[in-house]
Amino acid sequence: MKYTIHLFGITRDIIGKSITEIESDAILDVQTILQKLKLDYPRLTSIKSLLVAVNSEYAEADLLLRESDEIALIPPVSGG
Numbered sequence: 001m002k003y004t005i006h007l008f009g010i011t012r013d014i015i016g017k018s019i020t021e022i023e024s025d026a027i028l029d030v031q032t033i034l035q036k037l038k039l040d041y042p043r044l045t046s047i048k049s050l051l052v053a054v055n056s057e058y059a060e061a062d063l064l065l066r067e068s069d070e071i072a073l074i075p076p077v078s079g080g
Contacts, residue, residue: 001025003033003065006072011050014043030054031061033071049076 003022012018022036030052038044051074052059
């Protein structure tokens with residue numbers, strides 16, 4: 001399975017592109033996707049409260065993902 005992850009803000013800066021992919025023979029959940037990304041891009045571990053949205057809704061860590069899901073990393077937002 002190939003999971004496509006859309007990146008925003010500092011996550012895009014860290015990874016160096018606006019979309020990345022993870023391939024796996026198994027069905028993954030949100031927590032596993034985050035773990036894999038943090039292993040590949042250790043600077044992601046410094047981001048507090050990094051959220052994942054699946055199909056435009058915030059997702060729980062145990063949500064099982066489908067290849068067709070729209071997955072996005074949502075970093076904390078600040079500003080005024």
